[in-house]
Amino acid sequence: MNANQFSLLFLFALTASVILQLWLAMRHINHVKRHRSSVPAEFVTEITLASHQRAADYTVAKTRFGMIVTLFEAMLLGAFTLGGGIEWLNHLISGWFSSSHWAGVALIAGITLLHSFITLPFTLISTFKIEAGFGFNNMSATLFIADTLKTTAVAAVIGLPLLAGVLWLMEQMGTYWWLWVWAVWVGFSLLLMWAFPTFIAPIFNKFEPLSDPDLKDRIESLLSRCGFKTNGIFVMDGSRRSSHGNAYFTGLGKAKRIVFFDTLLKHLNSTEVAAVLAHELGHFKHRHIAKRMLWTFGLMLGMLWVLGQLKQELWFYQGLGVSNHSTATALLLFFLVMPVFTFIFAPISSMSSRKHEYEADAYAAAQESSVDLINALVKLYRDNAATLTPDPLHSMFYDSHPPAALRIAALKKLN
Numbered sequence: 001m002n003a004n005q006f007s008l009l010f011l012f013a014l015t016a017s018v019i020l021q022l023w024l025a026m027r028h029i030n031h032v033k034r035h036r037s038s039v040p041a042e043f044v045t046e047i048t049l050a051s052h053q054r055a056a057d058y059t060v061a062k063t064r065f066g067m068i069v070t071l072f073e074a075m076l077l078g079a080f081t082l083g084g085g086i087e088w089l090n091h092l093i094s095g096w097f098s099s100s101h102w103a104g105v106a107l108i109a110g111i112t113l114l115h116s117f118i119t120l121p122f123t124l125i126s127t128f129k130i131e132a133g134f135g136f137n138n139m140s141a142t143l144f145i146a147d148t149l150k151t152t153a154v155a156a157v158i159g160l161p162l163l164a165g166v167l168w169l170m171e172q173m174g175t176y177w178w179l180w181v182w183a184v185w186v187g188f189s190l191l192l193m194w195a196f197p198t199f200i201a202p203i204f205n206k207f208e209p210l211s212d213p214d215l216k217d218r219i220e221s222l223l224s225r226c227g228f229k230t231n232g233i234f235v236m237d238g239s240r241r242s243s244h245g246n247a248y249f250t251g252l253g254k255a256k257r258i259v260f261f262d263t264l265l266k267h268l269n270s271t272e273v274a275a276v277l278a279h280e281l282g283h284f285k286h287r288h289i290a291k292r293m294l295w296t297f298g299l300m301l302g303m304l305w306v307l308g309q310l311k312q313e314l315w316f317y318q319g320l321g322v323s324n325h326s327t328a329t330a331l332l333l334f335f336l337v338m339p340v341f342t343f344i345f346a347p348i349s350s351m352s353s354r355k356h357e358y359e360a361d362a363y364a365a366a367q368e369s370s371v372d373l374i375n376a377l378v379k380l381y382r383d384n385a386a387t388l389t390p391d392p393l394h395s396m397f398y399d400s401h402p403p404a405a406l407r408i409a410a411l412k413k414l415n
Contacts, residue, residue: 138242
């Protein structure tokens with residue numbers, strides 16, 4: 001393959017990916033709008049028409065905005081690659097450093113910062129117009145700025161040493177550098193999972209031990225039955241930023257924590273909270289987290305191997321608008337353009353995730369009550385304005401959880 005052929009292949013893949021994403025979005029919008037006028041029969045006693053229509057309007061607004069973002073991101077990617085953006089910044093930065101290694105670190109950091117700055121208006125619109133317009137945003141401008149600065153600082157402290165190490169391994173470890181990089185990345189990922197709840201998450205949120213004694217006793221009884229050991233049950237001040245509710249496990253080994261958003265506890269009763277937690281424990285019992293980690297690690301190994309094959313090919317660089325090849329440009333270009341070629345495979349990941357959700361639901365129904373889990377899910381759909389009528393094809397590509405109607409129907413069979 002020569003550079004011109006790869007340029008054409010990239011343009012074809014980028015165009016096809018964008019068209020597919022826009023088509024899926026339009027299908028989703030039209031499907032949701034067609035079902036806006038009536039609540040699905042299985043939810044009619046729990047969801048009011050006003051709540052259903054609010055969810056439909058919220059979904060349409062987000063999806064339409066997502067179409068604009070998709071088009072802009074595609075144009076930005078074209079500007080960075082064939083438009084010469086990376087080439088220009090590479091020439092600029094190379095004159096600032098005597099070491100090509102640190103020039104490479106600066107190039108990737110610079111493109112990352114530039115992308116974040118250029119796309120900042122979209123984040124602002126999403127937060128302060130769409131989310132605020134539907135009553136979900138609780139974040140002030142001051143908190144938004146603080147979060148942005150903290151995120152940048154944490155990314156720099158953690159990411160820059162990792163990036164420098166990866167580039168060094170790529171330059172120094174010969175033909176099988178990709179195995180070394182993969183091993184370091186796996187170790188770093190595990191370390192980050194362990195460190196996140198104790199050292200990183202508290203930078204952004206406050207975590208307080210669960211204070212409700214009745215709920216705490218119920219949860220501890222559930223944990224004991226399920227054989228799950230945790231480093232604590234905490235409530236997070238999620239309401240500072242959003243009225244969306246959630247719950248999650250975090251950490252690794254003895255550092256595992258259970259975290260509830262304060263907004264979740266506000267809307268669910270104790271039996272419903274326990275049912276939601278039982279669902280999360282179902283992921284633990286079925287080893288879904290470990291399976292996803294292994295899948296991710298295996299996928300990364302494969303991607304690094306592919307990068308190893310492309311790293312020495314001049315057409316790979318020149319076909320993406322970069323004349324002088326280097327370790328940093330290889331890494332940057334590969335991870336910039338990879339989503340263009342892999343989006344078509346998104347349903348595989350989504351299908352696996354939805355299968356895990358059904359399994360976790362079944363486990364929860366065995367440990368607590370399927371009725372309580374159904375009630376909790378319906379409240380979460382309502383309070384988070386999640387559409388009850390997604391387009392099936394759009395859902396197949398994007399949704400990690402089954403559509404509401406299918407999920408509730410599966411749970412009712414377990415009664």
